[in-house]
Amino acid sequence: MKKIISFTLCMVMVISLFCFAVNAASTVSIVASESGFEDKAQVDKVTKDGVTVTFSKATGNNAPVYYVNGNAFRVYGGNTMTVSAEGNITSITLTLASANNLGELSANTGTYTVNKTTGTWTGSASEVVFTNTASSGHARIQVIDIEIGGSSTPPTTTEATQPDPEPTYTTPEEIVNALYQLEKGKFLPGGPYTLEGVIKSVDTKYNSEYGNVTVTIIVGDMTDKPVQCFRLEGEHAADLAVGDKIKVKGELKRYNDTYEFDAKCQILEYTKGQTTQPEPEPTYTTPEEIINAAYALEKGAALNGTYTLSGTITAVNTIYSERYGNVTVTMAVDGFEDKPIQCFRMINGSGVEAVDKIGVGDKITVTGTLKNYNGTIEFDANCTLDAYTIVEKEPEVIPTTPEEILAALYALQDQESLAGPFTLTGKVKSIDTEYSQEYGNVTVTIVVDGFENYPVQCYRLEGNGADKVAVGDTITVTGSFKNYRGTYEFAQGCTLDKLVAADRPVDPDTSPDTSDASVIAAVVAVVVSAGAAAVVIKKKH
Numbered sequence: 022m023k024k025i026i027s028f029t030l031c032m033v034m035v036i037s038l039f040c041f042a043v044n045a046a047s048t049v050s051i052v053a054s055e056s057g058f059e060d061k062a063q064v065d066k067v068t069k070d071g072v073t074v075t076f077s078k079a080t081g082n083n084a085p086v087y088y089v090n091g092n093a094f095r096v097y098g099g100n101t102m103t104v105s106a107e108g109n110i111t112s113i114t115l116t117l118a119s120a121n122n123l124g125e126l127s128a129n130t131g132t133y134t135v136n137k138t139t140g141t142w143t144g145s146a147s148e149v150v151f152t153n154t155a156s157s158g159h160a161r162i163q164v165i166d167i168e169i170g171g172s173s174t175p176p177t178t179t180e181a182t183q184p185d186p187e188p189t190y191t192t193p194e195e196i197v198n199a200l201y202q203l204e205k206g207k208f209l210p211g212g213p214y215t216l217e218g219v220i221k222s223v224d225t226k227y228n229s230e231y232g233n234v235t236v237t238i239i240v241g242d243m244t245d246k247p248v249q250c251f252r253l254e255g256e257h258a259a260d261l262a263v264g265d266k267i268k269v270k271g272e273l274k275r276y277n278d279t280y281e282f283d284a285k286c287q288i289l290e291y292t293k294g295q296t297t298q299p300e301p302e303p304t305y306t307t308p309e310e311i312i313n314a315a316y317a318l319e320k321g322a323a324l325n326g327t328y329t330l331s332g333t334i335t336a337v338n339t340i341y342s343e344r345y346g347n348v349t350v351t352m353a354v355d356g357f358e359d360k361p362i363q364c365f366r367m368i369n370g371s372g373v374e375a376v377d378k379i380g381v382g383d384k385i386t387v388t389g390t391l392k393n394y395n396g397t398i399e400f401d402a403n404c405t406l407d408a409y410t411i412v413e414k415e416p417e418v419i420p421t422t423p424e425e426i427l428a429a430l431y432a433l434q435d436q437e438s439l440a441g442p443f444t445l446t447g448k449v450k451s452i453d454t455e456y457s458q459e460y461g462n463v464t465v466t467i468v469v470d471g472f473e474n475y476p477v478q479c480y481r482l483e484g485n486g487a488d489k490v491a492v493g494d495t496i497t498v499t500g501s502f503k504n505y506r507g508t509y510e511f512a513q514g515c516t517l518d519k520l521v522a523a524d525r526p527v528d529p530d531t532s533p534d535t536s537d538a539s540v541i542a543a544v545v546a547v548v549v550s551a552g553a554a555a556v557v558i559k560k561k562h
Contacts, residue, residue: 124160255288264294
């Protein structure tokens with residue numbers, strides 16, 4: 022009898038241990054920096070110990086990429102990241118590079134929360150799809166910890182403590198009114214919802230690559246509560262126009278001050294607009310009509326359709342970007358010099374290759390959407406350069422001395438740039454932004470010896486020794502110039518060429534001494550003529 026009891030107890034223990042082993046959780050860690058990707062390489066799939074993480078561009082403009090800077094996978098707006106395993110996933114922990122790069126991740130199942138730089142998903146699934154719902158910005162994911170097995174028992178609630186059910190809205194009025202009560206960034210609980218309305222505007226034209234379009238509809242007579250359908254998909258998405266009636270299904274959210282169906286909302290029904298179309302937006306034909314209409318826009322508003330204007334470049338606001346192939350300039354149309362038009366992130370039009378060549382004084386023809394962006398009347402991003410004439414100019418005098426270089430910098434108007442590159446040596450007056458380990462840069466302000474009244478900020482200064490720069494050090498910096506809202510600066514991307522610490526020299530022979538012992542004081546005279554400013558810096562001996 023004792024043997025039988027002993028045997029039974031042993032079997033119970035063995036079975037218990039077996040059950041424990043089956044239910045015991047195991048964790049698989051996927052570290053971005055150890056996944057074998059080179060810097061700026063597109064990321065597709067990572068597999069480890071039965072776990073697969075698949076990255077997809079999905080509806081985003083950029084595909085997911087690995088960057089050495091931050092040692093992280095960058096998941097951009099519209100991208101998806103799918104975590105799948107052979108077993109049951111009960112927990113996923115994301116270690117994010119910084120609080121500024123969290124993205125707006127949402128999961129297709131379970132619960133996802135963020136605390137500082139840690140994102141935590143809990144639930145029970147063999148596959149979890151994360152989507153970055155942000156329209157801009159990205160999540161920088163350094164480590165993905167996946168817990169497999171174990172238990173994922175939701176907390177029990179008694180009848181007394183059970184939370185109230187989330188409200189569900191049924192009529193169009195209830196749905197729209199509830200949507201307009203949301204706080205920024207919140208979704209309307211109880212979705213998805215369906216609404217029917219008439220298209221008020223086509224906000225983003227149909228994208229054949231991604232198969233979506235963004236429109237705004239008016240539901241019933243609620244003209245004061247428009248609903249945007251962001252990246253709307255489905256049959257007839259390419260055919261939608263103002264006046265058409267559509268029925269849309271999707272999740273509803275408030276994005277900043279836009280009340281919208283979230284990305285991937287679907288067209289359920291489509292009816293072409295009746296012959297009694299709403300009155301079309303006014304069409305402007307002459308430069309005078311176009312410019313006056315643009316200047317009559319309220320902030321954030323845009324003219325319907327695209328327009329073309331020709332003028333003379335008065336300023337290069339942002340120099341040509343090789344990475345993005347665009348430039349920002351301001352032009353004045355003849356006879357309307359008091360109403361400048363900015364051409365924001367202008368790209369080459371069909372058959373034109375000149376956005377990297379044009380400059381102040383050149384003649385250009387531009388086509389795009391005109392809008393009022395916070396008081397700046399501009400052609401919107403991706404406006405096109407359709408024609409140009411390079412105007413012969415006087416031979417450019419390249420400033421070389423500190424005096425000439427500072428004069429050129431301080432002659433810039435607000436938002437104007439000067440490509441250079443230019444080099445200055447000065448003493449660090451202040452550390453404006455501490456050194457960032459993540460980005461490898463620091464922002465400081467320097468003063469050139471003898472020109473203390475003309476400080477120069479070195480914005481996001483990079484290079485060997487940037488982490489060691491301190492107030493009182495003497496540094497040599499090279500880069501392009503910009504006047505950013507009254508701050509005269511070396512623009513982002515400037516480099517540290519030489520550092521002489523306040524108490525000891527470093528690399529004493531790498532750069533000549535540019536100090537001028539004869540300089541006692543500097544006086545700036547600003548001469549304004551025909552809308553152009555020139556700066557003369559005078560020295561007293």
